[in-house]
Amino acid sequence: MRRGLLFVALLLSTSHSIAEEYDPTTGLVIAEGWQLVRIHCGGCHSHALVTGQRADRQTWLDVIRWMQATQNLWQFDAATESGILDYLSANYPPQANRRRAPIPPSLRPPMDTNESR
Ligand code: HEC
Numbered sequence: 416m417r418r419g420l421l422f423v424a425l426l427l428s429t430s431h432s433i434a435e436e437y438d439p440t441t442g443l444v445i446a447e448g449w450q451l452v453r454i455h456c457g458g459c460h461s462h463a464l465v466t467g468q469r470a471d472r473q474t475w476l477d478v479i480r481w482m483q484a485t486q487n488l489w490q491f492d493a494a495t496e497s498g499i500l501d502y503l504s505a506n507y508p509p510q511a512n513r514r515r516a517p518i519p520p521s522l523r524p525p526m527d528t529n530e531s532r
Pocket residue numbers: 452455456457458459460464465468478479482486487488489499503
């Protein structure tokens with residue numbers, strides 16, 4: 416019995432450390448720097464515009480520069496900007512492993528005639 420409980424506790428703690436946590440209000444992944452993005456990136460549009468984007472650090476910077484040049488986004492001090500970029504490039508990188516692996520062709524349904532391939 417004791418052993419069983421220990422096993423369950425172990426399972427729970429393991430899955431907890433693997434699972435990402437999300438802020439229920441903004442949908443942002445809770446990780447270092449997320450508060451910066453919560454504060455600075457939700458004033459003009461939904462945070463969903465942020466969480467729906469995937470980009471490397473340079474491209475995130477380009478998006479910020481574009482908003483600063485054309486959308487009245489304010490300037491950030493260097494520490495804030497790099498904190499934002501660290502967070503975004505770590506948690507919303509290109510080709511993030513958030514998608515499942517492709518289904519092998521043998522397991523896919525037969526190709527649909529509507530499909531343009
Ligand atoms: C001062 C207002 C403002 C703030 C603050 C702001 N944005 Fe934006 N952002 C915009 C506007 C306006 C658009 C264009 C929205 C549209 O096309 O519907 C936009 C678009 C975007 C897009 C979509 C770009 C694309 O290519 O479609 C992303 C991603 C984005 N913002 C991320 C951010 C991030 C990250 C932050 C925080 C660093 C941020 N925004 C803060 C005004 C802002």
